[in-house]
Amino acid sequence: MxxxxxxxxxxxxxxxxxxxxxxxxxxxxxxxxxxxxxxxxxxxxxxxxxxxxxxxxxxxxxxxxxxxxxxxxxxxxxxxxGLLREWNVVVVGAGNLGCALAKFGGFAPRGFPVVGIVDNDAKKIGQTTGALTIGDVRNLGKMVRDLNITIGAITTSTATAQSAVDSLIDAGVASILNFAPIVLATPSSVSVRNVDLGVELQILSYYEQMRTEQTDGAKLQNKSSAVSV
Amino acid sequence: MxxxxxxxxxxxxxxxxxxxxxxxxxxxxxxxxxxxxxxxxxxxxxxxxxxxxxxxxxxxxxxxxxxxxxxxxxxxxxxxxGLLREWNVVVVGAGNLGCALAKFGGFAPRGFPVVGIVDNDAKKIGQTTGALTIGDVRNLGKMVRDLNITIGAITTSTATAQSAVDSLIDAGVASILNFAPIVLATPSSVSVRNVDLGVELQILSYYEQMRTEQTDGAKLQNKSSAVSV
DNA sequence: ATGGCTTCGTGCAGAATTTCACAAAGTTCA
DNA sequence: TGAACTTTGTGAAATTCTGCACGAAGCCAT
The missing domain is CATH 1.10.10.10 (Winged helix-like DNA-binding domain superfamily/Winged helix DNA-binding domain)
Structure with a gap:
């Protein structure tokens, strides 16, 4: 194999x-x-x-x-x-970010057209955002089959992100772009890429603090523990 | 040292x-x-x-x-x-994403208040977005000093991203969160984190294709467009 | 106390990744 | 043609990261 x-x-x-x-x-x-x-x-x-x-x-x-x-x-x-063909994307969660992704036309020309958006909120279902009508998350399976969707973007609240990804996986989607600040539980056959600005900022914070402390070493150096090289 | x-x-x-x-x-x-x-x-x-x-x-x-x-x-x-203190953030580029970040209140409670937003477009400067007034990118140096800014978020167009980061570095900012789909030229003393959805989608595409090819081994593949392989 | 149970902290080996360094293979020019 | 030069492709060393395995250290029941 x-x-x-x-x-x-x-x-x-x-x-x-x-x-x-x-x-x-x-x-x-x-x-x-x-x-x-x-x-x-x-x-x-x-x-x-x-x-x-x-x-x-x-x-x-x-x-x-x-x-x-x-x-x-x-x-x-x-x-x-795998960029010689298109990969269709569905957005799960029609909040600010989800709708922005649906409206943003920048992905289609790069081979990733957003062909659907769904939510679990009855008040949102049926409304339109950009060229798309917000669908019911419960119809995800049919949508994925009919529209040949291979990638799902999670833009729900943190609370519903796990059930959103479960629905996607049930529907046969195995590539996930996750914007919710949570570690999703998925089988190993599924690919997940996380986009979490909070995490990125905190990583920057670490290195920024490193620099700050190092600079402070000149004026005041009582912080350093007993590390040598 | x-x-x-x-x-x-x-x-x-x-x-x-x-x-x-x-x-x-x-x-x-x-x-x-x-x-x-x-x-x-x-x-x-x-x-x-x-x-x-x-x-x-x-x-x-x-x-x-x-x-x-x-x-x-x-x-x-x-x-x-380094999360026991706050790190002030400035957004460079007052487009859709930049304004969204400025308005989005989710970073302040996590220790990264967005305290400023600037642009180079005279038509945008002076307008307000959320609680902030869009400043002139040429005043970045003063802004960084006055507001004690340590992190810059680049949300400009690709074309102006490099000059934006140059301005930030000139102003003394050494931590950059870059949303422009471009590799920024920076000295090694500067930390850069890139957030590029196109890159993430393309990585997913690779693994998706891997799975697809492996499955197709059984059936026959007529879907793929002009691929030789 | 003592033995049994749980879980941390870490040495170490193996895997993955990065980098060096150089032969191989091509171009250019006299 | 052949010598000088450029740049690839890749073994192999160096570095970083991961995961196992187990001693150390604490809890609990008797």
Missing amino acids: TQLQRRRIPDAAVTRLPVYLQILNNLHATNVLRFSSDELAALAGVNAAKVRKDLSYLGSYGTRGVGYEVTYLIHQIKREL | TQLQRRRIPDAAVTRLPVYLQILNNLHATNVLRFSSDELAALAGVNAAKVRKDLSYLGSYGTRGVGYEVTYLIHQIKREL
Whole structure:
């Protein structure tokens, strides 16, 4: 079974490929035809060897002494990421964020059209947001089948996020983009990506505090415990 | 210089601590007094040994045979992440997202009050959004000093994101939350966290495609558009 | 007290990731 | 043609992260 499936790309590399793609699209837009791993590394803020290794997971598409062709590499990254086709998205939770995502047209051109939005609130069901009518979360199964939906975005309240994801999984959706600040319980066959601004801010806070303390060390240094190197 | 600074917590652990904190806050809200590493691990979807190791970076705050105290651990995580004080945030870019962040009151109670919002568009400057008046990006330096701002959120267009971050860094801000789909060029002394839904969707797409291909091995695939493979 | 039970803290090994360093393979120019 | 130069692709070392396994330490019942 495993030998049928394509050679797996390391998770860490998978998270970088979309970033490379972004940059290559920009290069393409400015009529750049070729690039070297050094150039892409500089633009992506990573090590050049890492760029080469990441790209090598796609195949040997570079030319030694020359570099890589922008359009060709764009195609190869898209192929590998599954971006040569569209993936339909349903938004679960028609609050501020959910409606904003439904109205925001920025995902369709990038291959992720939002084709449905649902809620569990009878007052919201039937209303329209953007081009979509808010559906009943209880019809999610039929919706997923009829509209060929593969990705679900959770934009409900924290309290209902778990039941929302349960509904999605029941409906056969195995890719979840979760905006609720909660760790969802899902089987390992389901992919979840969490977007939590609170978490991001707290991570920034940690490093900011590190810097602050280090600076304070000059004036006052009683904080440091007994760490040496 | 390095020996003065506190024992560093591994990056991977730093990204998990806010998740633990979230869970512990929920436990606290439901009057749970104590928890074991096994329980927290189940709720966070990680290995119990990892939880114990992560928490051990804070110090030895557990009791063998018993577990950890919820409120005490909350305090310790907050201390380590620098959440015992507030960090003021400025939003750069008063578009849809920027104004939404400024109006959204959810960050202030978690220690990240949005105290300012700026733009470079003369038509927007002077307007109000929520409780804030949109300022001129050229006054960012004064604003950062006067309002004691430490974190900047980039919500500009892609085209102006780099100049926005340059202004922030000039103004002395070293923690950036970037919503623009672009890799920002910053000195290594600056922390950047990127929030890019396109990237997240594309990562999901990769794993979705993996699953699809594996399943298709049995049937036959006519759906995929112009893929060779 | 003592034995049994639970759970933490951590050494260590293995896995994953990053980075180095260099041969291989191509280009350019005289 | 061939020498100088550029850049890829990739073994292998270095680093980071994960997870097991178990001793240490506390609780409880008898």
